[in-house]
Amino acid sequence: MKTDANVVPLTKAAPEHSSNPxxxxxxxxxxxxxxxxxxxxxxxxxxxxxxxxxxxxxxxxxxxxxxxxxxxxxxxxxxxxxxxxxxxxxxxxxxxxxxxxxxxxVEKPPVLTAMSFDSLSLxxxxxxxxxxxxxxxxxxxxxxxxxxxxxxxxxxxxxxxxxxxxxxxxxxxxxxxxxxxxxxxxxxxxxxxxxxxxxxxxxxxxxxxxxxxxxxxxxxxxxxxxxxxxxxxxxxxxxxxTASGSTREADAPASPGAVGGGDYSEQDVHEVFGALQGLLANARGGALPRRERPVDAMPISSSDLMRLLSHMQQRAPAQASDDFDLREQLEQLLTRASAKSGKTRVVGEVDEDVINLVSMLFEFILDDRTLPDSLKALIGRLQIPMLKVAVIDKTFFNRGSHPARRLLNEIASAALGWVDQDDAKRDSLYQKIEQVVQRLLNDFVDDPLIFSELLADFIAFTGDERRRSELLEQRTRDAEEGSAKAEMARREVEQALNERLLGKTLPEVVVRLLQEAWSKVLMLACLKHGVHSDEWRAVLATMDDLIWSVEPHDDPEARMRLLELVPGLLKALREGMASAAFDPFATGEFFNQLEVLHVQAFQRFKRNLAEDPAEATAHVAEPELKQVQPEVAAVLPLLELPPEVVEQEPAMLEVVEEIVLSAPGAKAESEPEPSLADDDESLLQVDALHVGSWVEFQEDEEHKLRCKLAAVIKPTGKYIFVNRTGMKVLEKTRMGLAVEFRRQAIRLLDDALLFDRALESVIGNLRKLKGA
Structure with a gap:
C-alpha cells in the first residue's frame, strides 16, 4: 500500500539508548x-x-x-x-x-522464553x-x-x-x-x-x-x-x-497528568500540594500579593490558562531577564481578555498558587550563583513550559522522578562546569541546551511526554560527554601520580647522594659521574623496585664502593681490597649506566678519567711495595698475603703509565652545597608560601574539599575559572583541578588553596540538584514568612 510509508512504529517514538543505566x-x-x-x-x-x-x-x-x-x-x-x-x-x-x-x-519489553513442564521443579x-x-x-x-x-x-x-x-x-x-x-x-x-x-x-x-x-x-x-x-x-x-494483591497497588489511580508513570495516588498529590498551598496562604500580603478579586470576577479554566501560556510561550523573549515578570505578563493578557468579553477574568486560586510557586522557583534559579550567566539565560526561558507542566500535573512538585524536573536538574548538572566564553554558541553543550529549550518553546503545547523524550536524549548526550571527560580525567590522574612517584624517587636519590657526598672532597670526575650519571641509575632502581629492594641496595653499594675506591688509603689491607674491588666495580658501573641509557660517549669519557685515578692508586701501592715490602704487607695475614702477592705481581707490570700522568694530581672538588636534581621541564621555584596555623579556618576549608568538588577561582576582575578537584596527590601534597572535559587546568598546594580561600578568591559550587535546591529555598522562605 502507498500509505505504508507513513506508518511510524511506536517503538521509535523515543530515541534508542544503551541498556546501561x-x-x-x-x-x-x-x-x-x-x-x-x-x-x-x-x-x-x-x-x-x-x-x-x-x-x-x-x-x-x-x-x-x-x-x-x-x-x-x-x-x-x-x-x-x-x-x-x-x-x-x-x-x-x-x-x-x-x-x-x-x-x-529505558524500559524494555519483557522477553518471553519457551517454558516446558520439565523445567519446573518444586x-x-x-x-x-x-x-x-x-x-x-x-x-x-x-x-x-x-x-x-x-x-x-x-x-x-x-x-x-x-x-x-x-x-x-x-x-x-x-x-x-x-x-x-x-x-x-x-x-x-x-x-x-x-x-x-x-x-x-x-x-x-x-x-x-x-x-x-x-x-x-x-x-x-x-x-x-x-x-x-x-x-x-x-x-x-x-x-x-501475593504482591499483586497489594491494597496500595490496587487502589492507587494514576494522576491524570502524570508523566512517565508511577504509583502516586491523588491523595499523595493533594497532601503535598496542599501543604505548599498552606504555606502560600500564610505568605499572602507579604512576599506575595494578596488576592483581591472583584465580586463579578470569573476564574478562567485551566485549559484557557494553558492557551494563554502557549500564546506567551510563542512570544517569549530570546533571553530571560530580571525585567520579565510572568505574573505581570499574564495579568496584561487577562486584562485584554476581560475588556473584550466585558467580564472580569482572573486565574483560579489553584492555578494562581501554581503560578506563584513556579515564579518563585525561577526567581531562585535566575539568582543562583552556581549557574553560569549565559546558560542561566537559556534555562530561564523554560519558565513557561515548566509552568504549563505544573498546571497539567501537580506531581511536578512532589515527584523527584518527574521528567520535567529531571530535565531541569540534568541541564543544571551538566552546566556546572561550563565557563562563559566568547564563542559560547559553538560549544556543544550550549548548543544542546539551546536545542532542548527551543524544542520545548516550539513544540510543547499540552502533551508532557515531550519532556521524557528530551530527557532521554539529553542524558544520552551528557553520558557520552561524561565518558570522554572521565577518560581524560583518569589519564590526568595517572600522569600526576606518575609525576608524584618520580618526585618522591628524586628526593630519595638526592638524600642518598647528599648523605655520601656532602662535606667530602673527592675527584671532580667522580662527583660529576655520581650527580649526572649514577643519579639516573638510582632513579630507575627506585621507581622500578622501591627503596626496600635488593636492586636499590645494590646500586647504593656500587656508589659506596666507587667513593671508597677514589679516597686515599694508607692501610695495606685497604690497598689489597682495592685491587680485588676494581674489576667488579667497573663492570657494575658500566651495566648500571647502560640500563639507564646514559650517553655512551660521556660514559667512555668518565671511565677514561676513572681509570687514571685507579691506576694512580695502584702505582702508589707499587712504589710502597718496592720501597719497603715488609712494611707494605706487615698487617696482611699470611694466607691472604700468599694469595694476593701473585695477583699483584701479575697486575703491577700492566699498570705502568707515563710519568707525567702518574705525577698529575686530579682535580678535586669539595661538596659544600646540597645536591638538588632538576626534574625534566621543572619550573623555577616560586616564592615561598605563607605558613598558616593548623587550625586556621582557611586550612579547614581546604581539608573539607573532596575529590569531585566543583570550585570557582576568581582569577581577576573579569575572568573566573570553574574546575573540579580531580585528585589529591598525597606524596607531593598537590591538588589537581580539571575542567569539564577532564583536562588539567590548575595545580595548587594545600597552603596555596588556603591562601585563596583566605582572600576569598575561591568559591565552592553547590552541586546539589537545582530544582530541589530551589524548592527547598522557596519552602524555607515561605516558612519564615509564616513565622513572621
Whole structure:
C-alpha cells in the first residue's frame, strides 16, 4: 500500500539508548539519610554478632547429638571468621540500593522464553522454610512500624527517580532481609542453624527499626522534605497475599497528568500540594500579593490558562531577564481578555498558587550563583513550559522522578562546569541546551511526554560527554601520580647522594659521574623496585664502593681490597649506566678519567711495595698475603703509565652545597608560601574539599575559572583541578588553596540538584514568612 510509508512504529517514538543505566546524582537529603541509616544498621549488626556466640553456645549445650553440637560450634567459628565480610557485604548492598534510586533506565519489553513442564521443579523444603520465616519477620515489622515506614517512603518518593513502595524501600524490612541473606550466602550452614541466625537478625536489627524510621523521617524533615505531611496511614497487605494483591497497588489511580508513570495516588498529590498551598496562604500580603478579586470576577479554566501560556510561550523573549515578570505578563493578557468579553477574568486560586510557586522557583534559579550567566539565560526561558507542566500535573512538585524536573536538574548538572566564553554558541553543550529549550518553546503545547523524550536524549548526550571527560580525567590522574612517584624517587636519590657526598672532597670526575650519571641509575632502581629492594641496595653499594675506591688509603689491607674491588666495580658501573641509557660517549669519557685515578692508586701501592715490602704487607695475614702477592705481581707490570700522568694530581672538588636534581621541564621555584596555623579556618576549608568538588577561582576582575578537584596527590601534597572535559587546568598546594580561600578568591559550587535546591529555598522562605 502507498500509505505504508507513513506508518511510524511506536517503538521509535523515543530515541534508542544503551541498556546501561545512567546514574543521576543522589540528593543531599538522601545522602544524609543513607549515611545515618548505615551507622545505625552497622551498630545493630555488631550487636547481633556480639551476642551470636552466647546464643549458639547455649544451643550447643542443649544439643542432643554430637553432630548437632558440632554444627553449632562450626557456625560460631564461621561467624567469627566471616563477620567483617558479612557486615561489609550488607552495607555494600545498602549503599548500592540507595544509588539505584536515581538510576534512569529505558524500559524494555519483557522477553518471553519457551517454558516446558520439565523445567519446573518444586521449591525445596529448606527454601520454603526460610521463605516462610522471612515473610513472618517482614509482616511483624510492617504491623508494628508500618505508619513510620509509609511516611518515610512517601518522603523519599519526592526525591528519587522512580516510584518506591515499602517493598523496594532500601531500609524497608524486605530489602534489609534480602541484604542480610545475600551477605550470609557464604555461610555453609543447615536450615535449623540459618533460622537461628535469622532470629538473631530479627531481634537485634529488625527489632530496632522503629527508632531507625523515626530518625530517618526526622532527617528528611530537617532537610525540608514534606515537614507538613500528616502521618501516613499505609494500608499493608496481609502476609499471606501475593504482591499483586497489594491494597496500595490496587487502589492507587494514576494522576491524570502524570508523566512517565508511577504509583502516586491523588491523595499523595493533594497532601503535598496542599501543604505548599498552606504555606502560600500564610505568605499572602507579604512576599506575595494578596488576592483581591472583584465580586463579578470569573476564574478562567485551566485549559484557557494553558492557551494563554502557549500564546506567551510563542512570544517569549530570546533571553530571560530580571525585567520579565510572568505574573505581570499574564495579568496584561487577562486584562485584554476581560475588556473584550466585558467580564472580569482572573486565574483560579489553584492555578494562581501554581503560578506563584513556579515564579518563585525561577526567581531562585535566575539568582543562583552556581549557574553560569549565559546558560542561566537559556534555562530561564523554560519558565513557561515548566509552568504549563505544573498546571497539567501537580506531581511536578512532589515527584523527584518527574521528567520535567529531571530535565531541569540534568541541564543544571551538566552546566556546572561550563565557563562563559566568547564563542559560547559553538560549544556543544550550549548548543544542546539551546536545542532542548527551543524544542520545548516550539513544540510543547499540552502533551508532557515531550519532556521524557528530551530527557532521554539529553542524558544520552551528557553520558557520552561524561565518558570522554572521565577518560581524560583518569589519564590526568595517572600522569600526576606518575609525576608524584618520580618526585618522591628524586628526593630519595638526592638524600642518598647528599648523605655520601656532602662535606667530602673527592675527584671532580667522580662527583660529576655520581650527580649526572649514577643519579639516573638510582632513579630507575627506585621507581622500578622501591627503596626496600635488593636492586636499590645494590646500586647504593656500587656508589659506596666507587667513593671508597677514589679516597686515599694508607692501610695495606685497604690497598689489597682495592685491587680485588676494581674489576667488579667497573663492570657494575658500566651495566648500571647502560640500563639507564646514559650517553655512551660521556660514559667512555668518565671511565677514561676513572681509570687514571685507579691506576694512580695502584702505582702508589707499587712504589710502597718496592720501597719497603715488609712494611707494605706487615698487617696482611699470611694466607691472604700468599694469595694476593701473585695477583699483584701479575697486575703491577700492566699498570705502568707515563710519568707525567702518574705525577698529575686530579682535580678535586669539595661538596659544600646540597645536591638538588632538576626534574625534566621543572619550573623555577616560586616564592615561598605563607605558613598558616593548623587550625586556621582557611586550612579547614581546604581539608573539607573532596575529590569531585566543583570550585570557582576568581582569577581577576573579569575572568573566573570553574574546575573540579580531580585528585589529591598525597606524596607531593598537590591538588589537581580539571575542567569539564577532564583536562588539567590548575595545580595548587594545600597552603596555596588556603591562601585563596583566605582572600576569598575561591568559591565552592553547590552541586546539589537545582530544582530541589530551589524548592527547598522557596519552602524555607515561605516558612519564615509564616513565622513572621
Amino acid at each position: 545512567v546514574v543521576g546524582r543522589l540528593p543531599v537529603a538522601l545522602i544524609q539519610l543513607r549515611d545515618k541509616s548505615a551507622l545505625q544498621l552497622k551498630a545493630a549488626l555488631q550487636a547481633l554478632f556480639d551476642n551470636a556466640d552466647d546464643t549458639l553456645f547455649d544451643m550447643a549445650d542443649r544439643a542432643t547429638s554430637n553432630n548437632e553440637q558440632n554444627a553449632y560450634f562450626e557456625t560460631m567459628r564461621d561467624l567469627r571468621l566471616k563477620r567483617k565480610n558479612i557486615e561489609r557485604g550488607f552495607l555494600q548492598k545498602l549503599f548500592e540500593s540507595f544509588t539505584a534510586l536515581t538510576q534512569y533506565e 521449591v525445596r523444603e529448606d527454601e520454603l522454610e526460610e521463605s516462610v520465616a522471612l515473610e513472618a519477620m517482614v509482616a511483624k515489622v510492617l504491623s508494628r512500624d508500618g505508619t513510620a515506614l509509609g511516611q518515610l517512603t512517601t518522603r523519599i518518593n519526592t526525591l528519587i527517580s522512580k516510584p518506591l513502595d515499602e517493598k523496594t524501600n532500601p531500609i524497608g524490612p524486605n530489602a534489609l532481609c534480602g541484604f542480610f541473606i545475600e551477605a550470609c550466602s557464604s555461610l555453609g550452614v543447615e536450615i535449623r542453624v540459618k533460622l537461628i541466625i535469622l532470629k538473631l537478625f530479627e531481634k537485634y536489627v529488625l527489632g530496632d527499626l522503629d527508632q531507625l524510621y523515626a530518625d530517618a523521617n526526622q532527617t528528611l524533615v530537617a532537610a525540608g522534605v514534606l515537614p507538613e505531611l500528616p502521618a501516613v496511614a499505609t494500608q499493608r497487605r496481609n502476609p499471606g497475599r
